[in-house]
Every structure is written in C-alpha cells, then in structure tokens.
Amino acid sequence: MSSRWPTLTEATIRELARSKSYERGQSYYERGAVNDVVRRGEIVRSDVEGSQYQPYTVTIEFDDTGVASTDCSCPYDYDGICKHRVAVLLTCVRDPERVRKQPPISELIADADRKTLQELLIGLAEDRPEVADRIETRLSSDDTTTDTPVSVNLESIRRQVNHALPKPGQKGHNDAYAEAERMTDELNSLIEEAQKAIEAGDGETALNVLAAITDELASGRWTNLLPYDVPRVFEVIDNLSQAFTEAILTAELTESERDEWEGRLTEWDAQFDYYMGGESTFLAAADAATQGWDEPRVQQAMAGELDEGAFWKDDDTWYGDDIVAARLSLLEQDGRIEEYLNLAAAAKQSEAYARMLVQEDRIEEAVDHAVERFSTPDAALELAKTLRAYDETQAALQMAEYGLTLDGYRKGALAAWLRDRAASAGDRELAVEAAIAAFEASPSVSTFDAVKELADNDWNAIKADLLEFLRTERPGSSSATQVVEVFLTEGEYDDAIDLAERTERTSVIEPVVEAVIEEHPQWVIGICKSQAEPIIEQGQYDSYRTAIRWLRRAGEASRTANELDEWCEYVETIRDEHYQKYKLRPMLDDLLEEF
Secondary structure, three states: OOOOOOOOOHHHHHHHEOHHHHHHHHHHHHOOOEEEEEEEOOEEEEEEOOOOOOOEEEEEEEEOOEEEEEEEOOOOOOOOEOHHHHHHHHHHHHOHHHOEEEOOHHHHHHOOOHHHHHHHHHHHHHHOHHHHHHHHHHHHOOOOOOOOOOOOOHHHHHHHHHHHOOOOOOOOOOOHHHHHHHHHHHHHHHHHHHHHHHHOOOHHHHHHHHHHHHHHHHOOOOHHHOOOOOHHHHHHHHHHHHHHHHHHHHOOOOHHHHHHHHHHHHHHHHHHOOOOOOOOOOHHHHHHHHHOOOOHHHHHHHOOOOOOOHHHOOOOOOOHHHHHHHHHHHHHHOOOHHHHHHHHHHOOOHHHHHHHHHHOOOHHHHHHHHHHHOOOHHHHHHHHHHHHHOOOHHHHHHHHHHHOOOOOOOHHHHHHHHHHHHHHOOOHHHHHHHHHHHHHHOOOHHHHHHHHHHHHHHHHHHHHHHHHHHHHHOOOHHHHHHHHHHHHHOOOHHHHHHHHHHHOOHHHHHHHHHHHOOOOHHHHHHHHHHHHHHHHHOOOHHHHHHHHHHHHHHHHHHHHOOOHHHHHHHHHHHHHHOOOOOOHHHHHHHHHHHO
C-alpha cells in the first residue's frame, strides 16, 4: 500500500460514525487518548485510553478505496463505528507523522532463517503455554491431503478451550467485554482447525475437534461470567453449529453413527438452550445427520429434477437454509458446480446461485439472474462486491445501479458503495445519482457534503432539491438529529425550528437552540421555558440541573432580545412558587446571580 491513506478524509470518517460517536472520538483525539499507532501494510493498530483500566485495542484495515473494515475491543454495538475508532482514524488523517510504519509480519519473517524462527517460537511457547497448545494443534493438522486423515491432539484442544473460557471470580470485572472478545477469538481459531479437516475431506476428525470444544462449552461454567450483550459470543456458537453441519455431511458415517450424532447434537442443543435464549443451536446439524446426502429430495435437487423453489415443499424448518448452505459449501469445495447450481436454484438460493455464476466467469448470466430475482439492496450490494473482486468493474456498477431501484435493508450502504466506486471509475453522473440516493436513504451532513463534492456546477440546483426532500419527507425521530444538523449547517433555521417543534426530542431541540439564539431569541425563550417548566412542576428533582440549563439558555436569549428584566422576573416567580423544593431554590438563586 502507498504511504498515503487512500480516499480517507474527515468527511469519510464522519460518514462511518454516528454524530455523537464522531464528536466523542474527536474529543478523545484532542485529549491525546490515542497511543502507539502502528501501520503494517494495510493494517493499522493502536491503543486508545477509554473508561476502563486497560486501553482498548483498535484495528483498521484499508484497501485501495479506503477503509475496508474496523474493529475495537470495546463493547460498542450500535450503528457506525465507535469513538475509539474515530479517534484513531482522525490521527491517521490529521497527524500522519504519528503513525509508526513497520513492515508486515509476513515481510519480517520472509527472509528469516529456520533456526531463528524455531528459537522465536520455542521462546514464545515456553513463556505462554497456550501458545504451545496452538502450535501443537496447528502442526498436527497441517496435512490437508484427502488421502491422509488429519491428526489432532484432542487433549490439547480441550486445554485450549479451557484457557479461552473466563474463570470464576471474573464476573463484573472491568474488562468483561474484552474477556468475551478474547474468548471468541481463541474459540474461532480452534473451529478453524476443524474447518481445515473438513477441507481435507476428513469429517471424522472435524467432528472430534468440534465435540471436544462443545463438551467444554456445554458445561455452562462460563455463561454467568460474561455480559449477555456481546454479539460475537453468539456468533462463535453459530460458527460452531455451521462447522458441525458441514462436518456431519463430510464424514463417512454408518447409520448407527448418524443416529448417535443426532442424539448428541440434540442433547447439546438442550444444554445451550438457556444461554441462547431458547433458540436452537445444533438442530440443523442434527437434521443433517439424519438426512445425509442420500435423501431423495437432495438427490433430485442436485440432479436438476426439481423446479425453482420446489426443494422446500413440505419442509417448514426454520434452519433448513443452514443445511442447504452447508451442502453448497461442500459442493463448491469439491468442484461439483452444476450440482451446486441445481441445488441453489431448487432451494431458491438466488444470491449463492449468482455468486457461483460470477466465479465461473458467466458474468452476463449472473447479472441477468440477479436483475430478475433479487429484491433487496443488500443482495445487490453483495453481488456487486463479488463482481468487483473478480475485476468486473462495469458489471459491478451495473448491479449496484440496479440495486438503487430496490427498497429495503442497506440501501444507504449500497448507494454509498456505488457512489465511491463510480467516482473512482470516472462515471461522475452515476456517482452523483448514487450520492443523492445515499443522502436520501441516510440524511446527514457527511452524505450531504459527499453530494456537494461530486456535483460541481450542478450543486445549487441539486442542493435545493435535497433540502426540499428533507422538508417533504418529514424524517422520523431516529434520523431527525442528523437532518437538523443539515438544516443548521446550511442556515435553514426556519426548517430547523419546524423540525425541532415536530419531533419534540431534546437531541433535536438543543442544537437548534444553540444555533438560533441570535436570529430567533423569542423562539428560544419559549421553547426553553417549555422544556424547563414540566420538570419543575412535576418535582423531578433528579432533573433540576437540566431545567436550570434550559432556563440559562432562555436567559441568554432574553439578553439578546433586550428582555433580561422580564426573564429575571420570570425566574423569581418560579423560585417563589416552588420555595418548598429545597434542592431547586439555591440553583435558581445561583442562576439569577449569573445574570
């Protein structure tokens, strides 16, 4: 990667984060919370001091178009990136000299001699027993030929699972979320060992590895030691289930062995029931054990004897798609492409079908299939990414452009992706169209500025249309905060006031009040009084400071309007009427003293 950050700007960072996360990330950056930013090739890592004793670890991966992915060890799980990632990205943009460039590890060891690497590994293993177990597991499963069974030390696997699990006494400790992340990372690395066995055609070994992992997890000793709101914990269990399904379908099992595995998986499913909130975990794998590959319906589908969607006749299991996904993965691995396509069509797996057509260089078929059958922007976006990965840029743009005609999940993400790729490809007209769609799907200052950057001489006309769109669409409460920022940035104060009054949300009202004190002091006085009075009248003593904050703003607006005397009289009246509220009275006295 070049020394420059590809297409990384502060506007890009704003778009990646929610407004509050951006503001807090900027505060973290400004106070110097970002430490030791290291760049190795396309990966940037840094520690960011946060609210816990241990700093959070941030990882940013770049590609030729900008930010490819981000990760942070903090528990943030909302839309956009967290404040810690914002702070690191701002450091990359504003202080590139602080980013310490180091060669990728792959380059560091490329020319190292065998003895040096051996000494390094031995030293690491002696200092950290879990590293020794991982080395043993990895080296014992390195043989990926289909003729030789993969050898794995199951006791080593069990030790590594036990090392991964949190220990008694850790409940409630400050790094509970980091502990959950550590656990999932270590368990995923073990599941990968089973996946290698599956890829080698050794389903029996994969089952043994997965069983060793699951036996330790099923004890449930760890479930009360971790937070219940860490998605990656559920994801690792889902990964375990998917691997089991593929392993069952890979292994050459007798009928009695299939029955045995079906029973074990069903029992484990019941043991995981509490932690998974009643959702089944291993039933897909259990059913796969019962079905195998010989089930007539499966054979008919792979032979192309079933019509599109006919695979699901008389099958109402909600996890049926998981079993089909496992079958498709194994067919692809074995190079059985026509059977893959036949099964995907019969099971109405349109996205998988189109992706395989792309891999087989049947680009036009893939696009035609998608246009005929895709119904969501998300599906169009994923296929567009696949096409671009295969250097089919024009087809990728065509697919994404079609996705703009669809409504549903991730339309904003699709539009933003197309905007940036079309701009890189020199298709300004398409880039502007996508930028407008991205703004309409997710109005914000950053998506607004993105249109401005691309529009050039057409900006004034487009700007008028975008503002009119905001006026007529009447955004919901969830997006109103972003919309009002656009109105305020553009000086459209009447529209901002109208939106604040309609939503009645503090997060919308506050920035408007701050912005329009000079231009609309009377409105500020009225709205601030209406926010403070209910708190005082209802005796919400825990919110008295909030009420005082609103009255202070009303006072500032009254000063601007030359009505400070009237405001002081108003506050004195409140003080006298509510003199029995002993917490409130001194606050009002202090407020009057300020003015």
